Amino acid sequence: LAVAPRIGSPYQRRVWQALTRIRFGTTWSYARLASEVGSVARAVGSANGANPISIVVPCHRVIGANGSLTGYAGGLDRKRWLLAHEGATLV
Template sequence: MAIAYFSTPLGTAKIEGDENGISVISIADEGDPGAELKQAKQISETIPAVLQEGIKQLQYYFEGKRNDFDFKLNPSGTEFQKKVWKALLEIPFGKTCSYMDLSKKLGDVKAIRAVASANGKNPLWIVVPCHRVIGTDGSLTGYAGGLWRKKWLLEHENPSTQQSLFE
């Protein structure tokens, strides 16, 4: 399993994978004392070939030059988790849906807690867009990377346009 660390506007990200695909993309926890120093030391100087395309596409995403990903994924999880993660991939760039909407789409409104749990265990940060799932009331609920990151990602994908008085 190859591992690399790379810098993003939201902190240092870790990517893991092999010839079967990318299995983990995660973000370092900035709440950790000394995180900045640790992150600076972690940035990989050389990137294993199996991870290069994933990092390149994520960098383009952060630069606003990409809104989808087409590198091979290979996450580990239960069948139910994989079913939820597959449904997450269908949420369009710049759009959101609620946990209830996702549960309905998967065919069981009573599974809302299980869907939320699977969403929270998503191992592929950004690529499987769990940040696009919000509360039924439109609130930014639950995000493993911190709600400030979720807000940043949603604003990055759907920036509000300021209206001009002089159009």
């Protein structure tokens, strides 16, 4: 999915584009996402939080390194529901 929002910094857009590579029903850790864009987990977490189209650009698929559900603008209950709906396996 090519996503070209007209908002956000070049870095945020790079993170958002990487999010589109996380397949339905799977999750990545913040560390893996950071590795994909050549950054650090805290920075990708910040870009995740600024995601303007969170269902289309699936930031809910990013979880903590230990499998924990962390930060989601729609709330953790919604993140949990979305991941369950997709059939994602959580630790």
